[in-house]
Amino acid sequence: MEGKLTTHVLDTANGCPAAGMTIELWKLEENRYQKVSSHTTNADGRTDSPLLIAEAMITGNYELLFMAGDYFAQQTDVLPTPPFLDIIPIRFGIAEATSHYHVPLLASPWSYSTYRGS
Template structure:
């Protein structure tokens, strides 16, 4: 199985473990409205390597990954979700990591 042009890896910095079982929604900005492209759940290693949508349908545009933090962290989540918005503007692989804890999160352009 090949990996998607958009992948993610989520690490729980409070436990030092991958964030397994975290729901993530992939959306694309169409005009001024977000359209859901797909939804997935992180695997045992905290990764999403493929989406059900065909890769060729993930064209250039503005995308959002919505990480459902409250679903993963429960009542200890200060942020119910984390939105990471990014531009898919070239053919390169786009890896979007997320580091999370009950009171914060960060992201960066991965490789």
Template sequence: MAAELTTHVLDTSREGPAEGVTVTLQRLDSDGDAETLADGTTNDDGRLDEPLLTPDEMEAGTYQLQFDVGDYYRRSETGSTFLETVPVRFVIEEPDEHYHVPLLLSPGGYTTYRGS
């Protein structure tokens, strides 16, 4: 598998993909300042149409994905207003490897992991 950064969002309360979630990728410098590198919106499969980082863009460093879930939930049947933005901060140590960072979402919480 190519060295890329990808993500997807699953809504565990609906047992399926979360469509229409805006995802922003930022790189953090040593002072914690963030530079936005990419963004996109999840499709009907809960995935972005393109990788957040391509093989040529992969670099070691600290990154943050921001999942803007507030609008998603306000449009949903639950109408939950608890979560607005879910930040996931992680480190890419081996830029020649594939990094997949999924978000498992529910109205009252979330979890993430390094996927394959």
């Protein structure tokens, strides 16, 4: 089985998928992060393709950066400047390159949570 990394974002403030949010994937290499890719969520709050798949799925430490401040600024004009939450980082490890890692984000302008999904 080929491993893959996926994500999706739910806008808990508005009760909908977070369409149009920019997400960056970074990998820790030699004590510094290297940018792997950048994506934008679709109407379902997901990326159109996995963030990593097949040979690109390498064990190690990663970070997803969710550009929540920009997203929520487009949803409403009543956010403070600067926003309470701007870029939301989620650091995680991939221990099994043949597994499916799903890292969802549930976010509002004031809070967020994540978990390892399936």
